[in-house]
Amino acid sequence: MKYWTCCQRKTSDFTSFLEQEGCTTGNHTWIKKRNEGTHETCRFDWHQTGxxxxxxxxxxxxIPNLSFVEANRVKVHMxxxxxxxxxxxxxxxxxxxxINVEKSSVQFLGTKTEIQLKKAEPVSWRYLYLPKAKAKEPEDVDCNLDDD
Structure with missing residues:
Protein backbone atom coordinates (compact mmCIF):
# COMPACT_ATOMS: atom_id res chain seq x y z
CA MET A 1 0.00 0.00 0.00
CA LYS A 2 1.17 3.51 -0.85
CA TYR A 3 -0.05 6.56 1.04
CA TRP A 4 0.94 9.96 2.36
CA THR A 5 1.54 9.80 6.09
CA CYS A 6 -0.37 13.02 6.71
CA CYS A 7 -3.70 12.11 5.12
CA GLN A 8 -3.69 8.28 5.07
CA ARG A 9 -5.45 7.90 1.67
CA LYS A 10 -4.23 4.48 0.57
CA THR A 11 -3.77 3.04 -2.90
CA SER A 12 -2.02 -0.03 -4.27
CA ASP A 13 -1.24 1.45 -7.71
CA PHE A 14 1.92 3.57 -7.80
CA THR A 15 0.69 5.82 -10.65
CA SER A 16 -2.52 6.52 -8.77
CA PHE A 17 -0.43 7.33 -5.72
CA LEU A 18 1.62 9.87 -7.68
CA GLU A 19 -1.55 11.52 -9.03
CA GLN A 20 -3.17 11.60 -5.61
CA GLU A 21 -3.35 15.05 -4.05
CA GLY A 22 -1.88 15.50 -0.62
CA CYS A 23 -3.89 16.95 2.22
CA THR A 24 -4.06 20.69 2.71
CA THR A 25 -3.32 20.71 6.44
CA GLY A 26 -0.03 18.80 6.66
CA ASN A 27 3.51 19.38 5.49
CA HIS A 28 5.44 16.79 3.55
CA THR A 29 9.07 16.32 4.49
CA TRP A 30 10.85 15.32 1.32
CA ILE A 31 14.36 15.38 2.77
CA LYS A 32 15.24 14.02 6.18
CA LYS A 33 16.45 16.77 8.50
CA ARG A 34 20.05 16.36 9.48
CA ASN A 35 21.32 16.65 12.99
CA GLU A 36 23.92 19.29 12.13
CA GLY A 37 26.57 20.58 14.41
CA THR A 38 27.12 17.57 16.64
CA HIS A 39 30.41 17.72 18.49
CA GLU A 40 32.81 14.96 17.54
CA THR A 41 36.23 13.90 18.62
CA CYS A 42 38.78 13.73 15.85
CA ARG A 43 42.11 12.04 15.95
CA PHE A 44 44.94 14.52 15.88
CA ASP A 45 48.68 14.07 15.82
CA TRP A 46 51.71 16.32 15.80
CA HIS A 47 55.32 16.42 14.72
CA GLN A 48 58.04 19.02 14.89
CA THR A 49 60.99 20.29 12.93
CA GLY A 50 63.65 22.66 14.20
CA ILE A 63 34.58 23.41 5.75
CA PRO A 64 36.91 26.45 5.90
CA ASN A 65 34.25 29.18 6.04
CA LEU A 66 32.65 27.52 9.11
CA SER A 67 35.96 26.74 10.86
CA PHE A 68 38.63 28.75 12.66
CA VAL A 69 41.85 28.37 14.61
CA GLU A 70 42.71 30.96 17.25
CA ALA A 71 46.08 31.13 18.97
CA ASN A 72 48.12 33.19 21.35
CA ARG A 73 51.73 32.54 22.39
CA VAL A 74 50.88 29.52 24.57
CA LYS A 75 47.37 28.36 23.61
CA VAL A 76 45.60 27.06 20.47
CA HIS A 77 41.81 26.84 20.05
CA MET A 78 40.65 24.71 17.09
CA ILE A 99 54.95 30.12 19.47
CA ASN A 100 55.14 33.10 17.14
CA VAL A 101 51.50 33.62 16.13
CA GLU A 102 52.23 36.02 13.24
CA LYS A 103 54.38 33.43 11.45
CA SER A 104 51.99 30.49 12.02
CA SER A 105 49.46 29.24 9.45
CA VAL A 106 46.51 26.90 8.82
CA GLN A 107 45.70 24.78 5.76
CA PHE A 108 42.36 23.05 5.16
CA LEU A 109 43.02 19.94 3.06
CA GLY A 110 40.68 17.19 1.82
CA THR A 111 41.32 14.72 4.64
CA LYS A 112 42.73 16.91 7.39
CA THR A 113 43.37 20.36 8.77
CA GLU A 114 47.05 21.18 9.17
CA ILE A 115 48.13 23.84 11.67
CA GLN A 116 51.74 25.01 11.39
CA LEU A 117 52.95 26.79 14.51
CA LYS A 118 56.23 28.70 14.31
CA LYS A 119 58.32 28.10 17.44
CA ALA A 120 59.51 31.22 19.27
CA GLU A 121 62.77 29.40 20.07
CA PRO A 122 64.24 26.49 18.08
CA VAL A 123 64.17 23.99 20.94
CA SER A 124 62.65 20.51 20.98
CA TRP A 125 59.26 20.10 22.67
CA ARG A 126 58.84 16.90 24.63
CA TYR A 127 55.02 17.13 24.57
CA LEU A 128 52.61 19.18 22.48
CA TYR A 129 50.32 20.31 25.28
CA LEU A 130 49.87 20.26 29.02
CA PRO A 131 47.31 17.79 30.36
CA LYS A 132 44.02 19.29 31.44
CA ALA A 133 43.77 19.74 35.19
CA LYS A 134 41.18 17.59 36.89
CA ALA A 135 38.93 19.09 39.53
CA LYS A 136 40.05 18.11 43.01
CA GLU A 137 37.71 15.89 44.94
CA PRO A 138 36.91 17.08 48.45
CA GLU A 139 38.91 15.26 51.09
CA ASP A 140 37.21 13.40 53.91
CA VAL A 141 37.96 15.22 57.12
CA ASP A 142 37.38 13.67 60.52
CA CYS A 143 35.59 16.35 62.51
CA ASN A 144 35.43 14.45 65.80
CA LEU A 145 36.83 16.63 68.54
CA ASP A 146 37.93 14.96 71.73
CA ASP A 147 38.14 16.85 75.02
CA ASP A 148 41.30 15.06 76.15
Whole structure:
Protein backbone atom coordinates (compact mmCIF):
# COMPACT_ATOMS: atom_id res chain seq x y z
CA MET A 1 0.00 0.00 0.00
CA LYS A 2 1.17 3.51 -0.85
CA TYR A 3 -0.05 6.56 1.04
CA TRP A 4 0.94 9.96 2.36
CA THR A 5 1.54 9.80 6.09
CA CYS A 6 -0.37 13.02 6.71
CA CYS A 7 -3.70 12.11 5.12
CA GLN A 8 -3.69 8.28 5.07
CA ARG A 9 -5.45 7.90 1.67
CA LYS A 10 -4.23 4.48 0.57
CA THR A 11 -3.77 3.04 -2.90
CA SER A 12 -2.02 -0.03 -4.27
CA ASP A 13 -1.24 1.45 -7.71
CA PHE A 14 1.92 3.57 -7.80
CA THR A 15 0.69 5.82 -10.65
CA SER A 16 -2.52 6.52 -8.77
CA PHE A 17 -0.43 7.33 -5.72
CA LEU A 18 1.62 9.87 -7.68
CA GLU A 19 -1.55 11.52 -9.03
CA GLN A 20 -3.17 11.60 -5.61
CA GLU A 21 -3.35 15.05 -4.05
CA GLY A 22 -1.88 15.50 -0.62
CA CYS A 23 -3.89 16.95 2.22
CA THR A 24 -4.06 20.69 2.71
CA THR A 25 -3.32 20.71 6.44
CA GLY A 26 -0.03 18.80 6.66
CA ASN A 27 3.51 19.38 5.49
CA HIS A 28 5.44 16.79 3.55
CA THR A 29 9.07 16.32 4.49
CA TRP A 30 10.85 15.32 1.32
CA ILE A 31 14.36 15.38 2.77
CA LYS A 32 15.24 14.02 6.18
CA LYS A 33 16.45 16.77 8.50
CA ARG A 34 20.05 16.36 9.48
CA ASN A 35 21.32 16.65 12.99
CA GLU A 36 23.92 19.29 12.13
CA GLY A 37 26.57 20.58 14.41
CA THR A 38 27.12 17.57 16.64
CA HIS A 39 30.41 17.72 18.49
CA GLU A 40 32.81 14.96 17.54
CA THR A 41 36.23 13.90 18.62
CA CYS A 42 38.78 13.73 15.85
CA ARG A 43 42.11 12.04 15.95
CA PHE A 44 44.94 14.52 15.88
CA ASP A 45 48.68 14.07 15.82
CA TRP A 46 51.71 16.32 15.80
CA HIS A 47 55.32 16.42 14.72
CA GLN A 48 58.04 19.02 14.89
CA THR A 49 60.99 20.29 12.93
CA GLY A 50 63.65 22.66 14.20
CA UNK A 51 61.46 25.73 13.77
CA UNK A 52 57.88 24.40 13.42
CA UNK A 53 55.30 22.37 15.29
CA UNK A 54 52.71 20.86 12.93
CA UNK A 55 49.32 19.69 14.27
CA UNK A 56 47.26 17.50 11.91
CA UNK A 57 43.55 17.17 12.76
CA UNK A 58 42.10 14.27 10.80
CA UNK A 59 38.68 15.70 9.98
CA UNK A 60 37.55 14.54 6.56
CA UNK A 61 36.22 17.34 4.33
CA UNK A 62 36.75 20.38 6.58
CA ILE A 63 34.58 23.41 5.75
CA PRO A 64 36.91 26.45 5.90
CA ASN A 65 34.25 29.18 6.04
CA LEU A 66 32.65 27.52 9.11
CA SER A 67 35.96 26.74 10.86
CA PHE A 68 38.63 28.75 12.66
CA VAL A 69 41.85 28.37 14.61
CA GLU A 70 42.71 30.96 17.25
CA ALA A 71 46.08 31.13 18.97
CA ASN A 72 48.12 33.19 21.35
CA ARG A 73 51.73 32.54 22.39
CA VAL A 74 50.88 29.52 24.57
CA LYS A 75 47.37 28.36 23.61
CA VAL A 76 45.60 27.06 20.47
CA HIS A 77 41.81 26.84 20.05
CA MET A 78 40.65 24.71 17.09
CA UNK A 79 37.01 24.86 15.95
CA UNK A 80 36.69 22.76 12.81
CA UNK A 81 33.41 22.03 11.04
CA UNK A 82 33.72 19.04 8.73
CA UNK A 83 31.86 16.44 6.66
CA UNK A 84 28.45 16.38 5.03
CA UNK A 85 26.75 16.32 8.43
CA UNK A 86 28.70 19.41 9.52
CA UNK A 87 30.15 17.80 12.62
CA UNK A 88 32.25 20.00 14.88
CA UNK A 89 35.65 19.36 16.44
CA UNK A 90 36.23 21.87 19.24
CA UNK A 91 39.47 21.62 21.22
CA UNK A 92 41.68 24.00 23.18
CA UNK A 93 45.28 23.08 23.96
CA UNK A 94 47.71 24.78 26.33
CA UNK A 95 51.05 24.33 24.60
CA UNK A 96 54.24 23.26 26.36
CA UNK A 97 56.29 25.79 24.39
CA UNK A 98 55.93 29.33 23.08
CA ILE A 99 54.95 30.12 19.47
CA ASN A 100 55.14 33.10 17.14
CA VAL A 101 51.50 33.62 16.13
CA GLU A 102 52.23 36.02 13.24
CA LYS A 103 54.38 33.43 11.45
CA SER A 104 51.99 30.49 12.02
CA SER A 105 49.46 29.24 9.45
CA VAL A 106 46.51 26.90 8.82
CA GLN A 107 45.70 24.78 5.76
CA PHE A 108 42.36 23.05 5.16
CA LEU A 109 43.02 19.94 3.06
CA GLY A 110 40.68 17.19 1.82
CA THR A 111 41.32 14.72 4.64
CA LYS A 112 42.73 16.91 7.39
CA THR A 113 43.37 20.36 8.77
CA GLU A 114 47.05 21.18 9.17
CA ILE A 115 48.13 23.84 11.67
CA GLN A 116 51.74 25.01 11.39
CA LEU A 117 52.95 26.79 14.51
CA LYS A 118 56.23 28.70 14.31
CA LYS A 119 58.32 28.10 17.44
CA ALA A 120 59.51 31.22 19.27
CA GLU A 121 62.77 29.40 20.07
CA PRO A 122 64.24 26.49 18.08
CA VAL A 123 64.17 23.99 20.94
CA SER A 124 62.65 20.51 20.98
CA TRP A 125 59.26 20.10 22.67
CA ARG A 126 58.84 16.90 24.63
CA TYR A 127 55.02 17.13 24.57
CA LEU A 128 52.61 19.18 22.48
CA TYR A 129 50.32 20.31 25.28
CA LEU A 130 49.87 20.26 29.02
CA PRO A 131 47.31 17.79 30.36
CA LYS A 132 44.02 19.29 31.44
CA ALA A 133 43.77 19.74 35.19
CA LYS A 134 41.18 17.59 36.89
CA ALA A 135 38.93 19.09 39.53
CA LYS A 136 40.05 18.11 43.01
CA GLU A 137 37.71 15.89 44.94
CA PRO A 138 36.91 17.08 48.45
CA GLU A 139 38.91 15.26 51.09
CA ASP A 140 37.21 13.40 53.91
CA VAL A 141 37.96 15.22 57.12
CA ASP A 142 37.38 13.67 60.52
CA CYS A 143 35.59 16.35 62.51
CA ASN A 144 35.43 14.45 65.80
CA LEU A 145 36.83 16.63 68.54
CA ASP A 146 37.93 14.96 71.73
CA ASP A 147 38.14 16.85 75.02
CA ASP A 148 41.30 15.06 76.15
Missing amino acids: SLVVISVFSKLP YITFGEDRNVFDETLVLTGV
